Amino acid sequence: xxxxxxxxxxxxxxxxxxxxxxxxxxxxxxxxxxxxxxxxxxxxxxxxxxxxxxxxxxxxxxxxxxxxxxxxxxxxxxxxxxxxxxxxxxxxxxxxxxxxxxxxxxxxxxxxxxxxxxxxxxxxxxxxxxxxxxxxxxxxxxxxxxxxxxxxxxxxxxxxxxxxxxxxxxxxxxxxxxxxxxxxxxxxxxxxxxxxxxxxxxxxxxxxxxxxxxxxxxxxxxxxxxxxxxxxxxxxxxxxxxxxxxxxxxxxxxxxxxxxxxxxxxxxxxxxxxxxxxxxxxxxxxxxxxxxxxxxxxxxxxxxxxxxxxxxxxxxxxxxxxxxxxxxxxxxxxxxxxxxxxxxxxxxxxxxxxxxxxxxxxxxxxxxxxxxxxx
Ligand code: NAD
Numbered sequence: 001x002x003x004x005x006x007x008x009x010x011x012x013x014x015x016x017x018x019x020x021x022x023x024x025x026x027x028x029x030x031x032x033x034x035x036x037x038x039x040x041x042x043x044x045x046x047x048x049x050x051x052x053x054x055x056x057x058x059x060x061x062x063x064x065x066x067x068x069x070x071x072x073x074x075x076x077x078x079x080x081x082x083x084x085x086x087x088x089x090x091x092x093x094x095x096x097x098x099x100x101x102x103x104x105x106x107x108x109x110x111x112x113x114x115x116x117x118x119x120x121x122x123x124x125x126x127x128x129x130x131x132x133x134x135x136x137x138x139x140x141x142x143x144x145x146x147x148x149x150x151x152x153x154x155x156x157x158x159x160x161x162x163x164x165x166x167x168x169x170x171x172x173x174x175x176x177x178x179x180x181x182x183x184x185x186x187x188x189x190x191x192x193x194x195x196x197x198x199x200x201x202x203x204x205x206x207x208x209x210x211x212x213x214x215x216x217x218x219x220x221x222x223x224x225x226x227x228x229x230x231x232x233x234x235x236x237x238x239x240x241x242x243x244x245x246x247x248x249x250x251x252x253x254x255x256x257x258x259x260x261x262x263x264x265x266x267x268x269x270x271x272x273x274x275x276x277x278x279x280x281x282x283x284x285x286x287x288x289x290x291x292x293x294x295x296x297x298x299x300x301x302x303x304x305x306x307x308x309x310x311x312x313x314x315x316x317x318x319x320x321x322x323x324x325x326x327x328x329x330x331x332x333x334x335x336x337x338x339x340x341x342x343x344x345x346x347x348x349x350x351x352x353x354x355x356x357x358x359x360x361x362x363x364x365x366x367x368x369x370x371x372x373x374x375x
Pocket of ligand 1: 046047048049050051073074112113114115116118136137138163164165205206207213220
């Protein structure tokens with residue numbers, strides 16, 4: 001499936017696939033590193049679905065990074081991880097002793113891949129330890145937390161990059177360029193829908209149904225709609241209206257299953273969006289004065305493709321998963337090695353958090369128009 005994620009679970013088939021990937025990676029011939037360049041040592045914090053099935057295998061495909069450390073609250077996972085990826089005990093941390101990582105010369109980056117409520121606290125510890133921070137989306141629980149993370153990284157002179165993998169995908173990058181070039185004239189309207197069907201109420205992934213740990217569709221998938229609306233227009237939205245259309249209230253208590261929202265941009269551009277944990281949604285369309293262009297899927301792990309009104313085809317790029325994640329981490333590693341701003345810096349995450357804050361406020365007020373805070 002080309003959706004955002006697969007159902008979790010370390011099934012035998014997935015384990016075999018992952019091992020095959022690791023084998024393929026061993027045969028992968030990395031581009032020669034530049035003079036004086038070294039591989040960036042990455043510690044994965046949070047060893048759940050995304051780390052296990054996408055990021056760790058992707059790190060085996062990167063040219064500029066290596067999986068060098070593990071941070072987990074589940075020591076039972078360590079033998080398998082350490083065995084598979086050859087991570088020595090000295091590079092293994094718990095969430096509680098993460099500050100010790102300051103003395104670990106093998107680690108350059110802490111990549112935070114935990115439930116959303118832990119993004120900020122772990123980022124603050126990693127930054128204070130002098131490590132660069134890569135953080136999964138959504139950046140934080142709200143804009144205030146995001147701003148704290150930015151400040152901590154600035155104060156400690158480390159980079160902060162958000163795991164917006166789509167901003168590394170070539171068709172998406174083409175759409176970002178078209179925001180400036182406007183090949184079909186003025187942008188009039190945009191549609192971005194992102195969702196997947198959440199059915200479980202069991203332990204694995206239960207945090208996605210828990211308000212205290214950052215559950216709900218808006219944080220998980222709505223952020224793709226918001227980010228896409230911003231990168232397709234190249235503008236910041238001014239105001240939002242949002243409607244909570246949660247249907248399964250028995251499963252979604254205190255978190256959103258479905259939110260429909262409408263973003264107002266400068267130049268009278270409007271983005272109509274739906275995000276859901278009750279439906280599979282994965283479409284992005286930009287309507288302009290003289291035509292349109294679209295991607296569907298637009299936020300898949302692979303196979304993101306589309307077309308335009310004049311017959312232009314946007315064929316899938318980058319190849320099968322987890323090539324996109326490898327590209328993302330290589331680009332973010334190069335930003336560190338070359339001391340330049342990453343493609344999706346903390347400011348990108350913060351801009352989206354401001355929109356999420358306003359969307360939640362609007363939904364609570366039954367769809368009232370809410371101004372989005374300025375940066
Ligand atoms: P997951 O539930 O599969 O894994 C979460 C991990 O965090 C588990 O290993 C769990 O043990 C650990 N954890 C630590 N403290 C926890 C707590 N208090 N409650 C629950 N788990 C706790 O989740 P995931 O799908 O790997 O998502 C992790 C992060 O990655 C989220 O921020 C999510 O938004 C992001 N993500 C991003 C993408 C992407 O395409 N960029 C895809 C999937 C997930």
